[in-house]
Amino acid sequence: MTSARGLVAAQSARFASLDPLLPPAAEPPADGHVITAALADGTRVAGVVSHQCFEPRSTTRLWSAAEVWELMPLVGTTQGMDALLMRWRQLLDTQEIGEDTACVVHWPSRDTRAARAFLDHGLVPLSVLGIRLRTPQQQLPRTLTIRRATPHDLESVLELSLAELEYSSFVGSTIVRPEAAALKRRALADRLAKASPIWLAERDGIAVALAECAIVSSEPGTSAAARLPRGRWGYVNCVSVLPGARGTGIGQQLVAHAHQELHRMGTVGTYLYYNPPNPLSSVFWPRQGYRPLWTVWEVRPASALR
Template identity: 50%
Template sequence: MTGGPRATVPDSPAQVMTDLLGVQRRRFAALDPRLPEAPAPPPGDIIVVGTPPHRVAGVVTHHSWPAGSGPLLWSAAQVSELHPVIGGAGHGPLHTLVDAWRGHLLPDVLRDHDSAATVIWPSRDVVATRVFLDRGLMPLAVLAVRPCGPFPEPEPDPSLVVRPAGPDDLEVCVRLALEELAYSSQVGGSLMRPDAEGVKRTMIRDRLGRGEPTWLAERHGNAVGMIECGHADAAPGAWLANLLPGGVWGYVNCASVTPSERGSGVGTHLVATAVASLESSRRGVRGTYLYYNPPNPISSVFWPRAGYSPLWTLWEVRPAAGLR
């Protein structure tokens, strides 16, 4: 006696993710050799759409920032993030995944003006770029990297002095940080919230108290620029290992030049000093990284000239209901 045809057991969502992730890792390696191995997505709501060979998947996560927290100066209060696992898929399947993502947005998020839908993706993947633009997402920030090496020598400026900042420089550092925030809030993802001054003062006081590298540029004794920086380890299991190859990296957290001095070379002197210090003060530093805003007409020119090139792009739409 023979049985009838056996029913096909569909792959579990976890198995689909595993299979697609293997292909995605090859895709990333071919796109940009500077990328680390494509990471597995974090825990969240798993989405699987389509059928082979057009099946794709993703994980949707949601987080909220409480009032008064530092990230609210560059982030919406409620954020829905898509972590695509699309293997080698093209435009059509990725469009379908974004459709499914919008269906997973929480009602509270859709009603909240202080919300965002975001996705971080390799900057060189132009297939994804076309899809994200079509769906209303904007490239509000890029993570850019620079390998270790000589920095372009700035023009000599005898009237300019660059020195380390200390706790006594708190107020001038807060002023310069707020000037940068006021400008970047017009041309990128930063937000000038009502409590920005208090939040910045606490963050900078803590940085200076811990002795984290902060440099001031002074002209004739007046502070005209500031740069905050430090080191981070892309060790296995660390969040940075999802974005950068393993090892120690220098990072530039904030660079600010007072409005009257922009274009005078202050920024170049600050960055040259900071990069040289970051690369020489720790052994085995692989390079430096930072975030800048592509819509910013100053940053989008200054940082590439300094040798930084985009690795990851943060795509975002605010409010989240604007996701098409």
């Protein structure tokens, strides 16, 4: 539709004015439910709502509700987010909604006007996509051994990954489900077998910290292109330090090493997701050079959207 293309173009211009690192606004999915709203001046805004249900054995359910309604707003340069969210609430009134559900919106972190609308409708900033461009970094004194993890390290990697999952479940979107250990074991065993970029920090021969990373390409047609500037990026998926070793600088040393190695692999920068309500990561990651690019606004259950 011409009007949709016009909104996408206007929204791309708005994104560019908000943050030069934002990619252009993505085209809306073709299989979603289209909603529209009229503003006081007669202009119209639109959005596409997608609906997904994740299978019980899906790893996605470790950081997501089982059933998710996600809104992709198309508000162009208008301040029409409030009107669009009201229309979304009306759509949800026609749905049967359970407890293990969520409403989710990804939106540029620097759009504070939209943030006001999200808060007014009951959405909270549970996650942030933080980005760090490749820059020279200070060499830190090394007080521990850092090495690539191998398939023989599965038990140590799993223990550290589950420790991070449990902590994050109190301060973010992750959920410790009964099948969490089995799902994590399967996924990590596969990643270790493929020699994925995963590092362990050891003290006196004991693994005390984990950095589980990946390489992601943001090119036209890829899912990453909707969130990141073009290029080859390092994704810092999970950094975990055992509770008794936190606050000693281990995490900082491990992350500095991971950055160095990911940059050696030809990345233009690194990105990650962290939880603003987390009193550790919300302080730690900005100190490592990350700043918000996208905020993931969420409300659970979905029926709590106002």
